[in-house]
Amino acid sequence: MTNEQIDLRSDTITRPVPEMRQVMANAEVGDDVFGDDPTITKLEAATAEILGKEAAVYVPSGTMANQLAVRCHTQPGDEILLDANAHIIWYEAGAPAALSGASCRVIQGTRGIFTVDQFLEALRPANIHMASTRLVALENTHNRGGGSVWPLDQLTDVCLAAREKNIVSHLDGARLWNASIATGIPESDYAKHADSVSVCFSKGLGAPVGSVLAGSSIFIDRARHFRKQFGGGMRQAGIIAAGALYALRHHRDRLKEDHDNARKLGLGLAEVPGINIDSDSVVTNLVYFDVEHMTATEMVLKLAQSGVLVIATGPSTIRAVTSLEVDSKDIDKVISKIGKIASEMNE
Numbered sequence: 006m007t008n009e010q011i012d013l014r015s016d017t018i019t020r021p022v023p024e025m026r027q028v029m030a031n032a033e034v035g036d037d038v039f040g041d042d043p044t045i046t047k048l049e050a051a052t053a054e055i056l057g058k059e060a061a062v063y064v065p066s067g068t069m070a071n072q073l074a075v076r077c078h079t080q081p082g083d084e085i086l087l088d089a090n091a092h093i094i095w096y097e098a099g100a101p102a103a104l105s106g107a108s109c110r111v112i113q114g115t116r117g118i119f120t121v122d123q124f125l126e127a128l129r130p131a132n133i134h135m136a137s138t139r140l141v142a143l144e145n146t147h148n149r150g151g152g153s154v155w156p157l158d159q160l161t162d163v164c165l166a167a168r169e170k171n172i173v174s175h176l177d178g179a180r181l182w183n184a185s186i187a188t189g190i191p192e193s194d195y196a197k198h199a200d201s202v203s204v205c206f207s208k209g210l211g212a213p214v215g216s217v218l219a220g221s222s223i224f225i226d227r228a229r230h231f232r233k234q235f236g237g238g239m240r241q242a243g244i245i246a247a248g249a250l251y252a253l254r255h256h257r258d259r260l261k262e263d264h265d266n267a268r269k270l271g272l273g274l275a276e277v278p279g280i281n282i283d284s285d286s287v288v289t290n291l292v293y294f295d296v297e298h299m300t301a302t303e304m305v306l307k308l309a310q311s312g313v314l315v316i317a318t319g320p321s322t323i324r325a326v327t328s329l330e331v332d333s334k335d336i337d338k339v340i341s342k343i344g345k346i347a348s349e350m351n352e
């Protein structure tokens with residue numbers, strides 16, 4: 006990547022800052038499969054505490070965190086209920102079926118968020134013809150939902166209604182940090198009634214590797230077994246966990262800058278002829294917009310030629326993500342470059 010490039014493809018592109026690299030280089034390590042890595046143990050305890058859960062386990066990716074939850078919570082033939090745009094359905098390579106033998110049934114939420122009534126309507130009577138609905142998965146913030154944030158009451162209602170129906174709940178909180186920064190509501194409040202929760206360190210927080218799955222001690226013991234089975238047992242991984250721990254301590258508050266930059270981008274794009282965006286929809290660090298008079302792929306290519314990287318997520322839809330790799334001046338440049346390309350197409 007050249008210096009002139011502005012990379013808005015994802016917040017996963019964030020590279021470790023020098024101070025982070027320093028603590029990684031100096032991290033105390035041990036064999037984590039034996040439970041001997043003090044840095045990983047510290048990261049797991051610190052994350053569990055923030056989330057208000059008994060225990061946590063460090064894993065290489067958010068996908069593994071979610072899929073360990075699916076594996077622990079379901080048996081082959083069970084069914085998971087989740088929003089039609091869930092990351093678990095779109096971006097985890099069919100893992101519920103491949104790794105757990107579970108099927109997914111979708112609820113058509115709004116921006117990834119559904120109501121307790123929609124959840125209850127999706128339930129079916131106990132009947133030998135039907136798959137057992139065992140798990141409901143929620144995502145906060147919602148990736149394909151545009152970085153949307155669940156209203157706390159609504160999320161709590163779904164989790165409590167699920168428990169009443171003997172259905173467990175999993176919160177995919179890859180960007181839960183962003184939800185908390187946007188609303189001021191602590192992560193532990195969102196996680197409170199979910200049986201398990203996953204969080205990611207390698208997105209906006211800027212660590213190079215890793216996610217954590219948190220829940221009860223019994224649940225996490227089981228997750229450790231399946232982590233080994235899935236090939237996620239790591240040895241002196243305190244080297245990378247140290248980056249995550251640094252991110253947890255130093256990079257959560259600065260997510261506000263990313264949100265401010267995203268908002269600025271949303272407001273700027275709303276003024277560009279040929280671009281459709283509801284700037285009120287930008288509440289965290291994800292900006293989704295639609296192009297007219299050209300395809301999203303054409304816009305992506307033209308932008309790449311001018312040094313701005315974004316991704317197409319639909320025929321006319323583009324996603325731009327702010328992170329610690331971009332600043333407010335970059336946003337000005339991006340708005341003017343998109344404006345230029347859109348006006349050339351309008352001619």
Ligand SMILES: *Cc1c(COP(=O)(O)O)cnc(C)c1O
Nearest residue numbers: 066067068069092144148177179
């Ligand atoms: C990024 C993301 C994940 C995890 O992705 P990995 O690339 O496997 O780390 C999970 N859920 C959501 C909502 C995400 O945005």
